[in-house]
Amino acid sequence: MAVFFHSSEAHINFEDGNYQQFPKPETENAATEKNPKPKLKHLSVVLLCCGLLCVLQAILNISLRLALSEPTDKGEAEEEEEEERCPQGWLMFGSSCYYISSQRGSWDSSRQDCVQRDADLVIINSRQEQAFLTGFTMAAWVGMTDREEEGTWTWVDGTPVKRDGLDWAHGQPDDAFGGEDCGDLRTMIDFIGLNDSKCSARLQWICEQTLG
Known part of the structure; x- marks a missing residue:
């Protein structure tokens, strides 16, 4: 449109x-x-x-x-x-169990106590084992003696103690005063290591039970 x-x-x-x-x-x-x-x-x-x-x-x-x-x-x-x-209350290192007594006794009574526990006084085979056991007590019996021959130290199983493979306290063993025919492990100031003492001395002790 x-x-x-x-x-x-x-x-x-x-x-x-x-x-x-x-x-x-x-x-x-x-x-x-x-x-x-x-x-x-x-x-x-x-x-x-x-x-x-x-x-x-x-x-x-x-x-x-x-x-x-x-x-x-x-x-x-x-x-x-x-x-x-390991029995209750025992310590373990390597393939062994260790019992550290709280009581004191002679070397012979200490060993008898270990035997009753299906063990024996400890045999120290190396510095590492010795270092592990050092420090638990000031002095404790271990399984070595020179009763059979003075100056010839043997373990309770009859094997010889290798003096060069372990640490002795300074000047030890010295058989002081005569008749120090049993071995102990000391942890004291300036006196640490293996030592010889009279077997009748009353000390704590260390038992060892081998596993297996």
Whole structure:
């Protein structure tokens, strides 16, 4: 439809008609409609990946814990088994159990007490064993004597005492006053190590029981 107005001063034309609406560019519509969907899709993928990582991490942690705890548990079980093999109140070093008396007695009475405990006076085989036993008492009987031959020290099992392999207190053995035929372990200021004493002296004592 068209409308025409005529006047002396101006000539005005109006035209009215049907106009076709052009569609928006396809790329714009696609961007508008599809943008939310990729975001949701990406979020789902991220959440899924995080979930899988959490599961894998949990499995890894459990596996490592089992791998690390198995030897420890086994080692602890073996230690507990070994400790149970020593009588209650005894100390363990290497393959031996040690009893340190709280009472005092002569060398012979001390050895008799050890035998009644299915043990004997301790035989010290190394400096490491001697160091372990040093410090529990000021003086304690050990299983060595030179009764059979003066100056020839032997352990209660008949084996010779290796003087070079152990630590003696300064100047010992000295057989002071004659008749110091039994051995003890001293822990005193400036007097630490093996020593010879009269067998009738009243000292504490150390018993040893070999495992196995």
